[in-house]
Amino acid sequence: MEGADIPCLPRGVRLHHDKVRDAWVLLAPERAVRLDPIGHAILSRVDGTASFDQITADLAATYNAPQEQIAGDAAGFLNALRERLFLEVA
Amino acid sequence: MTHQPPIAMLAELTHRCPLSCPYCSNPVEMARQEQELSTEDWVRVFREAAELGVLQLHLSGGEPATRRDLTDLVKAARDAGLYTNLITSGIGLTERRLRELDEAGLDHIQLSLQGTTPEMADEIGGYKGGYARKMQVAGWIKEIGFPLTLNAVLHRRNLHQLPRALEMAQEMGARRIEVATVQFHGWALQNRDALMPTREQAKEASRLVAEARVALKGKLVIDYVPADYHSDYPKRCMGGWGTTGLNIAPDGVVLPCHAAQTIPHLEFWSVSDHALGDIWQNNPAFNAYRGTDWMSEPCTSCDRKLKDFGGCRCQAMALAGDASVTDPVCKKSPHHPDLAARADAHAASDAALVYRSAPGKAQTEPAE
Ligand code: SF4
Numbered sequence: 001m002e003g004a005d006i007p008c009l010p011r012g013v014r015l016h017h018d019k020v021r022d023a024w025v026l027l028a029p030e031r032a033v034r035l036d037p038i039g040h041a042i043l044s045r046v047d048g049t050a051s052f053d054q055i056t057a058d059l060a061a062t063y064n065a066p067q068e069q070i071a072g073d074a075a076g077f078l079n080a081l082r083e084r085l086f087l088e089v090a
Numbered sequence: 091m092t093h094q095p096p097i098a099m100l101a102e103l104t105h106r107c108p109l110s111c112p113y114c115s116n117p118v119e120m121a122r123q124e125q126e127l128s129t130e131d132w133v134r135v136f137r138e139a140a141e142l143g144v145l146q147l148h149l150s151g152g153e154p155a156t157r158r159d160l161t162d163l164v165k166a167a168r169d170a171g172l173y174t175n176l177i178t179s180g181i182g183l184t185e186r187r188l189r190e191l192d193e194a195g196l197d198h199i200q201l202s203l204q205g206t207t208p209e210m211a212d213e214i215g216g217y218k219g220g221y222a223r224k225m226q227v228a229g230w231i232k233e234i235g236f237p238l239t240l241n242a243v244l245h246r247r248n249l250h251q252l253p254r255a256l257e258m259a260q261e262m263g264a265r266r267i268e269v270a271t272v273q274f275h276g277w278a279l280q281n282r283d284a285l286m287p288t289r290e291q292a293k294e295a296s297r298l299v300a301e302a303r304v305a306l307k308g309k310l311v312i313d314y315v316p317a318d319y320h321s322d323y324p325k326r327c328m329g330g331w332g333t334t335g336l337n338i339a340p341d342g343v344v345l346p347c348h349a350a351q352t353i354p355h356l357e358f359w360s361v362s363d364h365a366l367g368d369i370w371q372n373n374p375a376f377n378a379y380r381g382t383d384w385m386s387e388p389c390t391s392c393d394r395k396l397k398d399f400g401g402c403r404c405q406a407m408a409l410a411g412d413a414s415v416t417d418p419v420c421k422k423s424p425h426h427p428d429l430a431a432r433a434d435a436h437a438a439s440d441a442a443l444v445y446r447s448a449p450g451k452a453q454t455e456p457a458e
């Protein structure tokens with residue numbers, strides 16, 4: 001994941017609030033991935049227009065943490081989703 | 091004690107289907123059209139499912155497209171908050187219907203593949219022209235942009251077509267392919283002689299899948315169901331009995347898995363008499379094989395018991411005559427050597443296909 005990359009959720013993959021379990025999940029074909037608060041914070045900023053740099057800058061400001069550290073974690077998380085084809089990069 | 095809620099629900103909207111695949115997972119005793127739940131019933135059940143905790147809804151059959159209210163059902167499921175997946179052979183879907191389903195919010199389509207050539211596909215499906223029609227439907231699916239999984243069902247007669255199936259998935263724009271070796275339940279149980287893969291075929295398929303997973307990483311996700319009669323350990327069926335999923339038969343009977351009615355002493359409840367949550371929590375059939383308390387040796391003291399929950403209950407019933415024993419696919423089962431020998435004997439047979447019949451008809455229909 002490069003700074004200028006614009007991640008997006010492809011059709012058929014979407015965020016959903018699971019009321020019964022009180023958690024956010026990523027719904028995809030045959031899968032429901034339970035998200036922790038960090039995963040949700042990242043994915044809720046993936047809107048198909050924000051670049052990876054913009055997303056991590058926003059997260060750094062919100063959580064008052066160094067952007068490089070956040071970028072490392074977020075890239076790991078997003079790359080894993082990309083490998084499963086739950087995420088695309090424009 | 092309350093049990094964790096299910097994640098996935100398979101709604102078998104109908105047992106009717108234009109095809110008559112010899113491995114169909116529908117029961118040999120099928121529900122007739124008059125017995126099928128109404129639109130209102132299904133809509134209520136979808137709401138109950140979402141309230142219970144179901145996230146994923148699979149609309150299946152038979153062929154779900156034979157239900158005239160399919161679009162309304164998809165819409166109702168989306169309104170209830172469910173992720174909706176349509177499991178179809180494609181036969182019976184028109185371009186107009188697909189566009190309506192798109193508008194109704196259908197999330198994903200799973201298209202079954204009986205073979206990679208018209209000859210193979212039409213012979214297996216028992217329906218002339220089926221392959222050509224399916225290819226047309228695949229074209230519309232791609233044009234509309236539905237996320238697609240190709241579901242290739244493989245057995246002795248068509249396992250050599252696996253490489254082509256992988257190519258076809260990519261040509262169709264699928265993100266996923268399910269490479270599913272036939273599981274011997276339902277109609278397939280009567281077709282073990284005609285469909286059982288050879289040991290070499292099963293090995294070769296595993297090798298091809300492993301290779302393709304590396305080559306197609308990031309392009310195509312491959313889910314693989316190996317030939318279990320040739321395996322050493324059984325599958326974790328349904329993620330564990332009564333833990334993650336449930337099935338609803340066309341007449342509203344709720345089942346822990348599609349073959350559960352082959353276990354004669356279990357009594358299943360219907361959504362016509364009980365709320366779905368009540369069935370999930372309290373129907374003794376759901377509690378019969380939950381967890382590990384029901385197990386006996388060799389499972390009780392096995393370190394894999396939370397991994398596979400002793401395998402498939404219906405397979406234990408079918409092959410060992412007792413649903414509460416170790417799945418005979420497991421090499422620790424006393425029935426395993428017999429199963430392995432039988433698998434080889436089935437694979438060496440040259441029996442003809444026995445096609446599934448239509449609901450309410452006792453006799454198998456001819457292939458054309
Ligand atoms: S397996 Fe074949 S016959 Fe059975 S429902 Fe599917 S397409 Fe129809």
Ligand code: SF4
Nearest residue numbers: 389392394395400420
């Ligand atoms: S003995 Fe039972 S728990 Fe152990 S691997 Fe075999 S089926 Fe699974």
